[in-house]
Amino acid sequence: MNQTAFGFGLGLRAEHYRDFIDRRPAVDWLEVITENYLVPGGRPLANLDRIRRDYPMIMHGVSLSIGCTDPLNRSYLTELKDLARRIDPWVISDHLCFTGVDHTNVHDLLPLPYTEEALTHLEGRIAEVQDFLGMRIALENVSSYISYQHDELTEWEFLAELARRADCLLLLDVNNVYVSSVNHGFEPRRFIDAIPAERVSHIHLAGHEDHGSYIIDTHDHPICDGVWDLYRYTVGRLGPLATMIERDDNIPELGELLAELDIVRAIRDSTELEPAAVGVAG
Ligand SMILES: [Fe+2]
Numbered sequence: 001m002n003q004t005a006f007g008f009g010l011g012l013r014a015e016h017y018r019d020f021i022d023r024r025p026a027v028d029w030l031e032v033i034t035e036n037y038l039v040p041g042g043r044p045l046a047n048l049d050r051i052r053r054d055y056p057m058i059m060h061g062v063s064l065s066i067g068c069t070d071p072l073n074r075s076y077l078t079e080l081k082d083l084a085r086r087i088d089p090w091v092i093s094d095h096l097c098f099t100g101v102d103h104t105n106v107h108d109l110l111p112l113p114y115t116e117e118a119l120t121h122l123e124g125r126i127a128e129v130q131d132f133l134g135m136r137i138a139l140e141n142v143s144s145y146i147s148y149q150h151d152e153l154t155e156w157e158f159l160a161e162l163a164r165r166a167d168c169l170l171l172l173d174v175n176n177v178y179v180s181s182v183n184h185g186f187e188p189r190r191f192i193d194a195i196p197a198e199r200v201s202h203i204h205l206a207g208h209e210d211h212g213s214y215i216i217d218t219h220d221h222p223i224c225d226g227v228w229d230l231y232r233y234t235v236g237r238l239g240p241l242a243t244m245i246e247r248d249d250n251i252p253e254l255g256e257l258l259a260e261l262d263i264v265r266a267i268r269d270s271t272e273l274e275p276a277a278v279g280v281a282g
Helices: 014-022 043-052 074-087 116-133 155-166 174-184 188-193 225-238 254-270
Strands: 008-011 029-033 057-060 092-095 098-101 104-110 138-140 169-173 200-205 243-245
Touching: 008 254, 014 043, 014 254, 043 074, 057 074, 074 116, 116 155, 138 200, 155 169, 155 188, 169 174, 174 188, 174 200, 174 225, 188 225, 200 225, 225 254, 243 254
Parallel strands: 008 029, 008 243, 029 057, 057 092, 092 138, 138 169, 169 200, 200 243
Antiparallel strands: 098 104
């Protein structure tokens, strides 16, 4: 398994199975939602195996709950490892969050307090997961709508320090940076400036629902101008990192997403790298 991707990808959705099987459009890799393929047998897994023949894959989960205080779910980790054996992903990723407490899953990606205590807690759990899987994992910055009074670090300081201490990778979601910057009123470029490029497995881009004074991260719209601008800045600062588009609702024809991916390519090709970004692997 590799540890980072290159080029340009899309999130694989059931609506596009046939397109990928029949037409084999030119994307460099596909990111699959882990939980969709943990049930043994059945049509989703058969489609996955078929599509895997033509495309490298990245696994992206929503159930690890790395920040939770319950013990790690060993049966989930075993299923994760089994799926990884099956599709040999470049990257295994999940979110930097917790999804519940006391064995109750609320199926939401809840932000963590950015404290020394949380760093220590995460460091041990990430080590346990990485030892079990035999590879580093990538953790994604989530969109958030609340913060904690006892935060000791900014989110970007927390991410950079966590990656260093836990020796994990970061999945940088530029849309989530933008969403949280509006919701919390920070300068999104400061976030990007703090991210260590060599730790980034790949970048997510997506659309959202803009309510003016706040944004809901819905993944049901095309990418907006503000996110494109921030992506352009990100490429200039961090280099030509692997990038993909995720769409989870209001899913269009595949051609529409491929056209959006052409914009990603054009931005990467036309953005001048800052001196510090030159030489960063794509
Ligand atoms: Fe994302």
